[in-house]
Amino acid sequence: MSLFQNDADFKMDVLREVGNIGAGNAATAMSRLLNKPVDMAVPTVSLLPFEEISERVGGSEAIVVAIFLRVDGDAPGNMFFIISKDSARRILQGLLSFEAGEEDEYTEMELSALCEIGNILAGSYLSSLGDLTGLYMSPSVPSIAVDMAGAILSYGLLQFGTMGDDALLIDTTFLEGNQEAEGHFFLIPDPESFEKLFRSLGVPVE
Template sequence: MADAISELNSFHLDVLREIGNIGAGNAATALAKLLDKKIDMRVPQIRIMKFSEVSDVLGGAETPVEGILLQIHGDISGSMMFILDYPSSRLLVNILMGKPVESDLDYDELTCSALKEIGNILAGSYLSALSNMTNLKLMPDVPALAIDMAGAILSVPAIEFGKNSDTVLYIENVFTDGRDSVIGDLFLIPDDLSYGKLLEALGVG
């Protein structure tokens, strides 16, 4: 079967960008509530890319990152991955825990739980936007947290979904409180059949 996402035209991408914009707005609102701070966002950058390109976007395969991976079930299946670099993770966790923002992270149970919760909330904001625009039922699994080099973290969904599709929808998010900025990279990886369902539900299939 041809990779459905490779056949997207500019109109399809505009629709996906709109989902990205709404999702980023939802995520900024959720982040503001979580951190009890005013959070603004930049217009997210949205691209379609191959798995082989993803580690370069994250700064190279050996860049240390935190990855939150959620499996998606329901009317479409696949996975969603939210990647934070170390400075962004440190900033978010320390604000959430009321610590000085420059404090080093100790990856204990509390810190890992906080990272999972942050990733779950942000990824859930996008799933909610996608569900509302498509009327598709989308259910995320409990998030899994990985702390490793980008190449190692990316190998998990690449192996699992590479047999169905080698393409991902990439959304770069930048959130700011006016002084500090957080960069979060979101990757939506529906399986090949789900891309067709997604576009049909959006009325652009």
């Protein structure tokens, strides 16, 4: 977290702007895809150590739905969109109009739909970050898994190699009438990528 010892408030304001623009772009993209209004609350943005990710999604043994992908380009890293089983079911029923199914089981179509939601979010947040920084960042084809949070993160480490120490967390809330479905979006830049991002934004890193 050494990059955040100086001008921490300013740097977090920059990252919050990335979250706000990305959420707006994601809502617009999903509205077009689904041909219906999609509302998203203003996201909360924070920074946390990689090892605390599991605790933010209910603990390492919590069963979650996770969409994960690799970011290639000028500031490489890894991305995870993690949602609880309850939130996954709310998204499927409220946002995507799927009929109620088994809470612990998902059809191939349901998993595909959730994966596409994660893909849209990833693309929207990366696009907003790329527009603000001028850096090229390209997402890989996303994968989806239903497993314990700790196992998913461990698999990500094996799949993508060493992760950076810090994770940018964007808490995303979908609104459907009086129903809410929460998701946790994590961007984990590779070591040195945060510095590249801030330098491209004109933010001092010393």
